[in-house]
Amino acid sequence: MGHRLSELCGHGPSLETDIALTNISLDLFGQVRSYFQYAAKIKGEEATEDRIAFLRTDRDYRHTWLVERPNTDFAHVIVRQFFFDAFHLPLLEQLEKSKDETIAAIAAKSIKESRYHLRFSSAWVKRLGDGTEESHQRMQTAVNELHPFTHELFENTETEKEMAENGIGANLEIIKPVYNQTLLTVLEEATLKIPDVPARKTDGKKGIHAEQLGFILAELQYMQRTYPDLTW
Amino acid sequence: MKGNPIWEVFIRSKNGLEHRHVGSLHAADATMAMENARDVYTRREEGVSIWVVESKFITASNPAENGELFEPAKDKAYRHPTFYELPDELKHI
Numbered sequence: 502m503g504h505r506l507s508e509l510c511g512h513g514p515s516l517e518t519d520i521a522l523t524n525i526s527l528d529l530f531g532q533v534r535s536y537f538q539y540a541a542k543i544k545g546e547e548a549t550e551d552r553i554a555f556l557r558t559d560r561d562y563r564h565t566w567l568v569e570r571p572n573t574d575f576a577h578v579i580v581r582q583f584f585f586d587a588f589h590l591p592l593l594e595q596l597e598k599s600k601d602e603t604i605a606a607i608a609a610k611s612i613k614e615s616r617y618h619l620r621f622s623s624a625w626v627k628r629l630g631d632g633t634e635e636s637h638q639r640m641q642t643a644v645n646e647l648h649p650f651t652h653e654l655f656e657n658t659e660t661e662k663e664m665a666e667n668g669i670g671a672n673l674e675i676i677k678p679v680y681n682q683t684l685l686t687v688l689e690e691a692t693l694k695i696p697d698v699p700a701r702k703t704d705g706k707k708g709i710h711a712e713q714l715g716f717i718l719a720e721l722q723y724m725q726r727t728y729p730d731l732t733w
Numbered sequence: 734m735k736g737n738p739i740w741e742v743f744i745r746s747k748n749g750l751e752h753r754h755v756g757s758l759h760a761a762d763a764t765m766a767m768e769n770a771r772d773v774y775t776r777r778e779e780g781v782s783i784w785v786v787e788s789k790f791i792t793a794s795n796p797a798e799n800g801e802l803f804e805p806a807k808d809k810a811y812r813h814p815t816f817y818e819l820p821d822e823l824k825h826i
Contacts, residue, residue, distance in 0.1 A: 517758050517769035524772055621768060628761065 503529040555725035560708040567650040576639035586619035591679040595671035630691025652700030744780035
């Protein structure tokens, strides 16, 4: 998600939105760093946050397909952001209560950032949805194209089930109604409809991705792979 | 474009007593102006309070009139409270 947003740096529709979106990108990268540092610590041996970030092969990336959708136009960017934020905030609210202290701490810090992200993306969704004919059209197209990918957010993997049972991870069942309510409220005000299309059955969480990931990783991993262990 | 006016941004810093003008930006409405100001002008902890005012509501003095507006105050020492001795107890005025 952070990577897709960083692609907009310098290309935002206006100076203010350019800075806002890249700010969000940096916020997300900051949160990821905390998680990866913790993961590296748990993994031990030679794991480092950079290795986890940059040196996995595509099958080891476990993100959902939603977050790697391309920056087709601003409507796509903002709808993708909104769907993500509507999920991310309740997720963090759950993780804040995690039995794992490190995760709870990361979540507590990230919640304020996430609250602002949701505020920002909802505001734009409402204004663009209930805006001019063109903006409404583009927004509805974006919603129609992206909504099928949100289904994956709520598919539990074995790991997620286990973590939730042990009080470490979040319970997706609790998040779902909160997420749905947010969508209903905001989209209604934006005069946008949730499409009646079947969900895309995607397996991002199992490491199976679309071909776009190849292009993303080529850019993302280039520096680390060309100059191994490079530091600033 | 009708819907994207310029707004002037004023920020009060953590230790400051007044809002200072820090710049301007485009936004469609007051809420967006505030959020844009937060994004653009408080990234580096510049402040804890934001005011945004649409530029059209600011009336500014005309520099061409500086002569009649400001020069007469130049040689009027009697307007400054310099001849008043403050008692020691009033340290913070």
